[in-house]
Amino acid sequence: MAVLDPVETLRRVPFFAVLPLEELRALAAHCVVRRLDRDEMLFAEGDPCEGLFVVQAGAMKLFKMAETGREQVLVTERAGSTVGELALFDGGPFPASAAAVEDSTVLYLPKREFLDLCRHNSSVAFAVIRSLATRSRYLTSLIEELSLKEVSHRLARFLRDRAQRYGVRTRRGVEFPLEETNQEIGAEIGTVRDLVSRNLRRFVDRGIIKMERRKVIVLDMAELEAQVAGTKRAAVEK
Amino acid sequence: MAVLDPVETLRRVPFFAVLPLEELRALAAHCVVRRLDRDEMLFAEGDPCEGLFVVQAGAMKLFKMAETGREQVLVTERAGSTVGELALFDGGPFPASAAAVEDSTVLYLPKREFLDLCRHNSSVAFAVIRSLATRSRYLTSLIEELSLKEVSHRLARFLRDRAQRYGVRTRRGVEFPLEETNQEIGAEIGTVRDLVSRNLRRFVDRGIIKMERRKVIVLDMAELEAQVAGTKRAAVEK
């Protein structure tokens, strides 16, 4: 794989995209590249935050972990997304941990340079605001799911999202690969390995999906959507 | 009650506090005051967002509601806090509903004026960024609680927060009023009325707290703290 150009990476970040080339170059000059193997930690919850990370290749997950080992993924960021800006802005420690989901590279931009840029360039600041708002909106919907929906609905939503993003329409239905283990899916939708397995099987039994090795085929998209819409019990029709 | 001064209200908002008096006056001139009775809705999830609301008196809750009627409070904002800025920045509809927790008044500032201000005044923009970051941090901790902690721990945290904010140390322990109904507490910590009742009783039985009318007395703060720290089962000592 060719060495990636830091300038191109920065340009993919929504709030740097507005900068002219020479400013991007100046920023890139302050960046340090870091490679991470799969599952390697980028930082841990509680660590002090000294700069901004930009995902250049691969993917990073932001997650909370309980002493029991159970984990909840907050968000997974891919190329062109940033990690750690939250702690950077309010000055506190990282609110969650970050680790590579696959082999990845990230750029590290020291706090100082980034904050100066935000302070002096209002179009960057404004774009940062927009991206923080989008993130808050996402967190809000995660709270809604965890609090008001059951595991099966969260799993249905997860599958539907994958189908929309990576799905290919074939004569059998909408197909997409499922790389992660049940354990990882559990961490994303807020439950454990076992329940992911059981609920997947339930979907298969009901003819909503079909599973082949590391691949899912959605047979009945309408029914999958209906599952997503569900809420906790009592919503059962009378 | 005397009529409140809009300028004073705006000055309490962290990201307006930096403005000189004449700018605050100019902003205030664009504001419309609105009174709400307890439980009156300010806006509903999905409504388009046309401006920013600033709480002047009373308190507004931001919440998600399921068809079953079950509700999850995201955050409660009091005087000097804003409501609705999230949708304003990313241009989407409101991600949650808002209603008055008690009789309240809010200022309404049209989108246009506020966005212009953010775009042209970088110190306001920067302060907005900081407040969005703080809010995200809060949402993150709510997700952690909902996903990784049990109802009793969430209730313990709720009680501890109240004790810290409103508690008065007496010879019996730390006392504070508990205005809300079990229903409302449930909506805040992500459960139903019944479980709040049962878990409160459990704390009373164990001698951690004592309840009198609309008042709570924390008898054993150390134990309450220990409860807050807990996670889901398996963490039980062996």
Added chain:
DNA sequence: GGAATGCGATGACTTAAGTCGTGCCTGGTT
């Protein structure tokens, strides 16, 4: 060709969470 390993499947069980119904206070209203 095993041996080790990690993951998925699954049945049996335990427990927290949630539901339902009833009855009792308490505070406010007329």
Added chain:
DNA sequence: AACCAGGCACGACTTAAGTCATCGCATTCC
């Protein structure tokens, strides 16, 4: 004083969620 409504208490029950242990199948690694 009598009444009513809202909220709380509580016991009995149901169910989703989670735990545990076992088995089997691929992959990978010597």
